Amino acid sequence: MQIKSSPKVSGNPFSALFCRRERWHLPGRDLTAPKSPLNVSQAGVRTRATAIQQQRAAGSGIRGARPVQAVCIPTFLFPPSASSHLCRGEGLPAARSSGSDSRQDGRAVGTAEERMEMHSPFLLWAILFFGVTSSSPVPRKLFGEIRSPNYPKPYPNNNISSWDIIVPKGYVVKLTFRYFDLEPSESCFYDYVKIKADKKNLGRYCGQLGSTTGNHPGRKKFISQGNRMHVEFHSDFSNEDNGTVIRYRGFLAYYQAVDLDECDPNNAAEDSEGPRCQHICHNYVGGYFCSCRPGYQLQSDRHSCKVECSSELYTEASGYLSSPEYPQPYPEDLRCNYSIRLEKGLSIILKFLKPFEIDDHQQVHCPYDQLKIQAQGREIGEFCGKESPGNIETKSNEVDILFLTDESGFSRGWKIHYTSEKIRCPQPVPLDQFTVIRDLQPVYRYQDYFIVTCKTGYNLMKGSQKLLSFTAVCQADGTWHQSMPRCEIVKCDNPTELTNGVFNYVNKPANNNYQSVIEYQCNEPYYHIVTRGGGGRFTCSPEGTWVDQAGQGRIPACLPVCGKPNRPVAEIQRILGGKQANRGSFPWQALTGIHGRGGGALLGDRWILTAAHTILPKASGGNDISLDQLAEEANVFLGHTDVDELHKMGNHPVRRIFIHPDYNPKDEHNFNGDIALLELKHPVTLGPDVLPICLPDTTNNTFYMDGHMGYVSGFGVEKNFLSNHLKYVNLPAVSREKCQSWLNSKSGQMPMVFSENMFCAGFLTVKRDTCQGDSGSVFTVLDSGSGRWVATGVVSWGIGCAQGYGFYTKVLNYVDWIKGIIREDTF
Template sequence: MLRLSLLLLLLSHPARCMLLGWVESPGYPIGYQPHASMNWSRCASEGYTLSIRIVHLDLEDSQDCENDAVKVFSNGNLISVLCGQRDFKELQSVVNPSLVSYPGGCLSLSFHSDYSNIKRHRGFKGFYSVKDFDECEEDPENECSQFCHNIIGRYRCSCRHGYHLGTDNHTCTVSCGKDLSGLNKGDISSPSWPGLYAENADCRYTLSVEAHLQLELHFSGVFDVEQSPDGQCIDALRIETPSGIMGPFCGHTPPPSPFLTHSHRVNISFTSDGFGTNKGFTLHFKTRGKVCQAVATSHSTVTPQQPEYEPGQTVTVACDLGHIVNTQGHLKLSLQYETTCQSTGIWAPSYPCEPVNCGHPDIPEDGILQLTDSENSHTRYKGQIQLRCSSQYYTLEGNDKYTCSAGGKWVSSSGTSQMPKCTPVCGMHENAPASAGRILGGRNANLGEIPWQLLIKEPSRGGATLINDRWAVTAAHVVEALEETSLRLYGGLVDGRTMSLRSSDVVVMDSERIIIHPGYTRGDFPLGRINYDNDIALIRLTSRVNFGPNLLPICLPEVNRGLVENEQGTVSGWGLTEGKESLVTSRVLKYAEIGVYSLSQCQNTPRTPTGSPMIFTENMFCAGATGKDSCQKDSGSPFVIPTLSAGTGPFHLAGIVSWGPPCKDREFKGYYTKVENYVDWIKETIDKVENT
């Protein structure tokens, strides 16, 4: 009876269905054993589907088929889990319709049973078959634009009368392109004009006439090309010449008529999609003599101005602002040239007007002033750059943004073409002295408290002051006996011992040039020097020093600032200081806060060992306090005063330790070179050397 049912089932299917085989559980139909299992898999060819039809199902029933089960997968994805008992009708109507693969896909089946059954179950049996997949009926994405025909294993498309199948073998289109070369006049219209144009049209018309002629297009009648509500072209008309593509044109507004192409070669294309009910267009083409257009080259104007120019007319082409003439590949500073309209409708000679190129900005090679983004900075006309100082110890003096001007120079918003400078941040330090100290028995300085102080160890001990990254200042008598390149200075330290000079914090600097003030009197004084007027010298270093928290420059004072009696300042140095029994050379940098004395006190000068009075001039001042003073070997060191009345920075260099009575006399009065009298000389000397 079962065999007869199966035979009737097979005969009821279309002839195109082919039975391939049976699949059944182990031991079927007698029954499967505990711990039984099996795996099965088959695949269909392209254009076919594979199906399984279960004809008998008798398994142990359990919740979610946890005990015994048969599972069916399509391309690895689970599509059905079966257990229990199902009658033939339920299998046919509910279960089997879902056991079908995708076209060209695979089905796999697995069966397992657990360790025991209360009663024996027969298992399952089914048969698998492949059949042709009807793409036309079952696949809505078959891509045939008109007719679809199913064929065993595949499908094909066909078209209505008047259409042909495109190269993709799916889209029906019309043959509407023509080569109209050699015709001086004629008509072109969308396919089926004046009826609705065909869908999926791809029309291309080629026009070509003699080189001295140009094609002129005249649109007439209705212009109706499909357009979206937001104005985008769905179907489109395009006109292409050697100078470019004009269009797309669509909607109800045709191109201007007459449409001058200014070319003897024109390609006209019309495309449509698979939908829409629009009429299209019609045009008449003819020829006329070529003329030259009012634009000879981009970024320029033509003089005299006319809508068009006849052959033989000569005009002047002037480049727009910020552009110059490129003559045969060589940019010149010429802004205009003459050209003549040719019979072919082109200007000759014709040179492009290209943007002015300002080139890379003139930035010093010291690396302090930098472009913020050199890779993305544009150097052509209207390009912009931005500059910055690479170190926190410098400040930008001038504008930071520059634009490439029409004159080929980088110009700031204020109109200057001079590049900014990075000037050192002077007179500031991160660790200010906590309180007043004394050089004679004074307070020891910590690193960074007096970062502008420099040490001179040889040939005689003294001090100097850093005023920028290439220059220092000291007393002239400290360096008067030296050759110009024989001086070594140390900075970024407080301990002057030789061993400490190996520390990584110490900065060693060598002099490149020593410039003593021309008003300073040099020479030997056997009976003792009595005149220290103009006791100041500049030291140019061999290379730029790198600033840090322990090495920073001091500010120069304002010219004619003036010093006020009792005005407080700080003097520092590695000179003599109080020892246990006598004065000794200090190993550590010391500082003291002292006040400026009155003019009358300063004019009461000490005498030399021979009894000669020392000379006091307007280029000096004196300062000190009870128990506080500079001393021998402090010469050349700084006396600094805070710029702000509150006693805070920035500090400026008010004086340079110059001379005074012997420290052992305990007069506590030192004489200093008044730096404000030499600011102009310092700046002029530095500028002269740097610009030589």
């Protein structure tokens, strides 16, 4: 928004200021003052002196006037609240003047015209030297206020101030007075505010609220029709009433921009007799815009509308098109071109609806207006009159409809409903009995398609390529975009080999086709099969994978059979001393070599159960070498009863060593926790000479009852010489009371610890016992319930050889620790 304030007196802001004294002709006395120009004032300010003689009649005469001393009051061009002040003579008697001074006898003296003539040279010089200026609108916001000069203090005399309020186009100006106090007078002759808008006077106002004279604006709202409003304030040379100075405070007005509804017919543009928009007008805050009815286009003047049908394009498979304004008379001077462009393979059908009416002549064919139809450049016909063409099959997917009219006529035009029909493709035929065409239709046309699948157990094949799906689409030329595939039976890959087992084809002939069946079997009696719940039979599935009866694809596992030697020791045999073992009697027996010769027992197909002190002897302290290094140096031999043969068969390298955390190699009197596990790098193949021992049932404590017989085998010392052949001995378990009593009788000052994790076995009188080199071997017992041999103890320590009881680590107490390290399903 802009607001402009300019003083009533025009001139360049740098104009010279002239205050002068004038010669006045008064009765009996002359007042003479020399003419002299004043100095040029500062930029933006100019002053003028007005010598005014005021007279007051007293009786029959007029008092003489005193010499006039001119006082110049500046007029500010900016801002809007600035004012233009007239020069006023000091000390003059107060009197009203309407533009000139007059004598009592009525003769005009010192009129404005005379003064202008007296000073024309000076004014001309000022204009030539400084030039003439005009004030311009000053940008303002969408609202503001206007104050009389010095408001709220009384306004000055001889002041002319004006304001030009300009808001953006699309708005009008609304002005209201919040305070108004001007000198009242009839017709507001003296002081007043004058308002103009749209080249119209909106009134002249003065007075006070409730005054009998004047024209007080009150709460009236002044609203312009355009975006400008001019406010002008005038004050005369005095504000007196019977000699008393009245101090009027002036006025305070507020203005704001209000949206103009240009679409209101009452707000039509000043320079136009008709509406702002030819068709539809849309008002918005600050402006408006025009739009047209359907089928018309807004022109460059943004006001007028014209039919635009020179390039109408239709791409839908069906639709409607008509002459403009149908069924009302169509406009004149049309050059319409309606194009229908559909996909290849479609034939467009035109159906003319009623009424059909195009200007015609009885003798000449379509001389005025014409409707022409072309299909891919081929002329189908030219139509007019009142007879409808009916239905036209174009046999083309491209149609152009041309409609040409002259400058006159009142025919109602035409309307077409166009449709399209697709081209037909041949009926699809399967190549074999396994092919299935889904949702087979009686007729297939352009863009129709069919989907081919195969019966269960067969694959879609295109040449040698296996297809996941197949869809054929009818093309624009009436052919299918790809040829029919064939269905071939599903083939599974070769079955996965079973470690320590085999598979056999159940069906004949043996092949991997759909629904073929195989059965997995393990190498018995050394391995037993473990399935995932679906059994050992697997069938070739429709997906081309082998699955069991539960639909799972994971093959069974062959797990070692434990505690079932081919040539078990006869329980009735009485052994008075160590005896040489036969091959296959103790197939779990291992020969270890870490710190000298030791023994152990095979668990599963890759774990060796042994004594911890064979790895970390009590004398060593256990701190000299790491378990990883010991694993690299360890030797394990399996599968024979002769040491030389074992060495020939080769060592089974060790991957890791696990020692029970309770074992303390520094305490030579305490073998608690004397148990360890060796993990072999590679599983061993089980057979009659290599078979694992079982772990005991943790719920069965009868293995340790007094007198329960068991067997211990080993490659230990016999008669002070290392045995070169596996020996075994039959020993009874002894009650803890007997063991403790005997131990107390044999221990010296440093008694050996006999913990709950140990048991003892043997005879006090018969010299049957284990000795050095047997450590780590296991004490085995036949579990009568399962018929399997279980390891109930590990050879741990004793006092001498065959000199009493031997002490064993109680395996039953360590079953959970063992299973926590090795897999439970090993057993």
